Amino acid sequence: MVSPRFTPKDTGDARYIARTIEQALQRRGIDDCTDAVIAIDWSGHPSHARVVALAIGIKAALMRRRESGRPMYLVLQRDLALTLGSILRAELGVSDDLVVVDGIRVTDLDFIDLGGLLEPSGVLPVTVKSLLFRVEPSVVV
Numbered sequence: 773m774v775s776p777r778f779t780p781k782d783t784g785d786a787r788y789i790a791r792t793i794e795q796a797l798q799r800r801g802i803d804d805c806t807d808a809v810i811a812i813d814w815s816g817h818p819s820h821a822r823v824v825a826l827a828i829g830i831k832a833a834l835m836r837r838r839e840s841g842r843p844m845y846l847v848l849q850r851d852l853a854l855t856l857g858s859i860l861r862a863e864l865g866v867s868d869d870l871v872v873v874d875g876i877r878v879t880d881l882d883f884i885d886l887g888g889l890l891e892p893s894g895v896l897p898v899t900v901k902s903l904l905f906r907v908e909p910s911v912v913v
Contacts, residue, residue, distance in 0.1 A: 773809040773847075774800050775880050783814055784822045789829025797833075804836040809845040809886075811878045818852060827859040831866060843869035847876050847884060873898060 776796040778789065793810060802808045814826060834844055844866070848856065853874035860866040871886060878884060878900055887897030 773811055773878060773880070773882060773884055774802065775811040775813065775878065778812075778814060783816050784825045786825040786828035786832065789826055790832040793830065793833035804840050805842065807842060807845065808837075809847055809884050810834075811847045811849075811876075811882075811884075813849050813877075814852070815850075818850070818855070823852065823855055824859055824863065827856055827864055830856075831860065831864050838866075838868045841868075843871065845886065846870075846872045847878060848872065848874040849877050850874060871896070876900065 774796040776792040778792055783789065797808065810830070816822060830844070830846065838844065846856065851874050853872040857870060857872040860870060873886070873896060876898060879902070881903045883901040883903070885899040885901070889896055
């Protein structure tokens with residue numbers, strides 16, 4: 773899982789969003805052939821133009837991953853999954869496997885498991901696992 777760090781004033785700039793996601797993937801050493809969850813902590817007013825910029829940035833950043841057949845997994849803290857997913861599909865023509873969930877807060881050391889879609893409710897089970905390490909006081913440098 774990667775958590776790109778967006779600055780609030782730049783979350784309406786699709787190129788900035790794409791570059792920030794690409795840098796986060798590189799920083800974690802995740803190549804285009806590996807599944808990855810992109811955790812997005814996006815702030816500011818969710819106007820249509822800003823969410824479209826977010827979607828364009830995500831699509832651009834994940835282009836090579838999509839070309840290699842990797843699904844897109846997006847986890848949002850804000851209630852934007854339906855809107856973002858709809859824009860990616862209907863307005864930007866993303867036809868690849870796409871999972872967008874919201875209302876989930878994660879950090880860089882978390883692992884996330886996404887289950888299969890449960891019908892007829894349309895619920896997707898999600899488990900977040902946090903890694904914690906105990907540090908002995910004598911070991912701290």
